[in-house]
Amino acid sequence: MSHKQGLILVNLGTPESPTPAGVKAFLRPFLSDRRVVDLTPWLWRPLLELLILPRRSPRVARNYAPIWTPDGSPLLAIGRRQQAGVKARLLQANLDWPVCLAMTYGEPSLAAAWQQLKAQGVEEVCLLPLYPQYSSTTMAPVLDAWGRVMGAEKNVPALHLVRDYHLAPGYIAALANRVRHHWHQQGQGDCLLISFHGIPVRYATEGDPYPAQCQATAHALAQELGLTEGQWRLSFQSRFGKEPWLEPYTDETLVQLPGMGVRRLDVICPGFAADCLETLEEIAEEGKAAFLAAGGESYRYIPALNDQPDHLDLLVTLAAQALGSGKPFAS
Ligand SMILES: C=CC1=C(C)c2cc3[nH]c(cc4nc(cc5[nH]c(cc1n2)c(C)c5CCC(=O)O)C(CCC(=O)O)=C4C)c(C)c3C=C
Ligand SMILES: [Fe+2]
Ligand SMILES: [Fe+2]
Numbered sequence: 001m002s003h004k005q006g007l008i009l010v011n012l013g014t015p016e017s018p019t020p021a022g023v024k025a026f027l028r029p030f031l032s033d034r035r036v037v038d039l040t041p042w043l044w045r046p047l048l049e050l051l052i053l054p055r056r057s058p059r060v061a062r063n064y065a066p067i068w069t070p071d072g073s074p075l076l077a078i079g080r081r082q083q084a085g086v087k088a089r090l091l092q093a094n095l096d097w098p099v100c101l102a103m104t105y106g107e108p109s110l111a112a113a114w115q116q117l118k119a120q121g122v123e124e125v126c127l128l129p130l131y132p133q134y135s136s137t138t139m140a141p142v143l144d145a146w147g148r149v150m151g152a153e154k155n156v157p158a159l160h161l162v163r164d165y166h167l168a169p170g171y172i173a174a175l176a177n178r179v180r181h182h183w184h185q186q187g188q189g190d191c192l193l194i195s196f197h198g199i200p201v202r203y204a205t206e207g208d209p210y211p212a213q214c215q216a217t218a219h220a221l222a223q224e225l226g227l228t229e230g231q232w233r234l235s236f237q238s239r240f241g242k243e244p245w246l247e248p249y250t251d252e253t254l255v256q257l258p259g260m261g262v263r264r265l266d267v268i269c270p271g272f273a274a275d276c277l278e279t280l281e282e283i284a285e286e287g288k289a290a291f292l293a294a295g296g297e298s299y300r301y302i303p304a305l306n307d308q309p310d311h312l313d314l315l316v317t318l319a320a321q322a323l324g325s326g327k328p329f330a331s
Contacts, residue, residue: 003158006098006122007090007319008113009083010129010142011274013105014073018064024057030105035141037241038203060277067280076103078274081307082130082315089316097319098122104141111149117157124158126322128315130273132171133217134164135210137199160322166213167220170314174305175217175270176224182266182302189264189300191231191257194218196271197278198236198245211246217270233257237269237287238278254287258295265291268302273311275304 013030015022031037031048039047064073071077083101090097098120100113117125129142143161150156165171179192196214204211218234225232237250257265267287269279284301291299305311 003123004121005095005124005126005323006100006117006120007086007126007128007323008100008102008110008117009079009086009315010102010104010110010127011075011079012138012276013103014075014276015061015064016072016107018061018068018073020058020061023061023064024053026106027053027057027060033105033141033144035144036137063281064277066285067277073276074280075274075276078276078304078306079130082274082312085307085309085312086315086319089312093316093320095320097323104138104145110142110145114149114153122157123155124160124323126160126162126319128162128319128322130315131271132164132168132273133166133196133210133213133271134208135199136203136208137210139163160324162318162322164213165314165318166217168314168318170310170317172217172220172224174308174310174314175221175268177310178302178305178308179221179225179266179268182300186300187264189262189266189298191233191262191265192222192225192227193250193253193257193265193267194221194232194234195237195250195267195269195283196234196246197238197269198249200241201244201246204246214246214271221268221270238282250283250287251290254291254296255294257291263295263297265296265299266302267300269304272304274306279304 013026015026031052032045037044067074069077071080079101083099087099090099098117100116102108102110102113104110127142127146129139131138146159199208199210215234218232222232233253235248235250235253236246239245239249267283269283272279279301288299288301
């Protein structure tokens with residue numbers, strides 16, 4: 001009953017430096033995970049080592065460089081602020097749970113997070129992956145990694161897992177607040193593009209509910225904002241490799257929209273709990289250049305929920321609900 005509880009916020013992982021070596025060290029374990037790339041290892045491993053890593057690492061390092069912050073990669077810097085904000089809110093609610101930040105790939109590791117909780121006597125853990133939409137490529141690897149960490153443990157703690165929160169009322173409300181705030185400051189564009197990270201179509205065919213959850217989030221957000229059909233669109237970004245990924249593709253959509261009468265575009269990426277390479281570089285920079293070059297007039301990227309107060313409230317609510325003390329938090 002009165003087991004000491006603790007919380008781990010988990011995100012994907014990110015390079016330790018915006019250098020080819022730093023990017024390679026991050027990409028190697030990430031792209032070696034068969035949940036992410038499910039090709040046969042004897043085919044994929046040599047391809048990865050000899051072709052993909054040597055070619056991709058220097059190019060991607062150049063993309064990280066301009067978005068790098070004094071506190072490191074944006075994903076990590078924002079993650080630290082999320083961790084501190086959640087901790088502060090829990091203390092306000094008289095909940096003295098240790099709160100850790102961990103990455104599925106690289107540092108800070110899930111193993112280190114568990115050692116910290118264990119040292120503080122935690123016997124009941126809430127794992128909160130910062131992925132609103134479930135995917136076999138993101139959420140499931142968190143559970144795989146947790147299983148490996150627990151492999152060394154004689155006294156395995158109770159586990160509460162937030163599997164997804166793609167329709168949590170506090171999530172949709174926080175997204176809508178972000179859009180309304182942006183409209184208030186900068187005016188409303190002709191269309192709101194709701195862009196999610198893609199996955200291979202085949203993964204969805206084989207059972208990954210990710211695209212359905214993205215659709216559900218996008219519809220709920222559009223409804224919350226009172227947008228009619230034609231005022232919003234959904235697309236999938238960050239394609240990797242040769243096989244078909246979820247469509248419509250964000251990069252193709254961006255160059256088609258001006259020809260369809262969309263001159264002023266707002267873009268939001270609700271699948272990213274923290275801004276990162278895929279939003280700050282691919283969407284806010286590359287996407288903007290593509291849209292303007294295709295005849296668009298104005299392009300505005302709406303930042304991720306990051307460490308906004310209503311987002312931190314949501315994370316606390318999700319954790320409290322998972323740990324069975326959801327009462328004090330309305331959302
Ligand atoms: C190779 C296949 C990939 C799948 C499947 C995939 C799914 C997926 N990824 C995210 C979130 C993030 N991805 C990020 C970077 C990133 N993703 C891939 C590949 C796949 N992602 C690569 C190769 C990279 C690294 C950058 C690059 O080389 O282009 C990040 C950002 C990390 C950062 O440091 O900023 C996030 C976050 C989701 C949500 C998802 C499936 C739903
Ligand atoms: Fe990705
Ligand atoms: Fe990318």
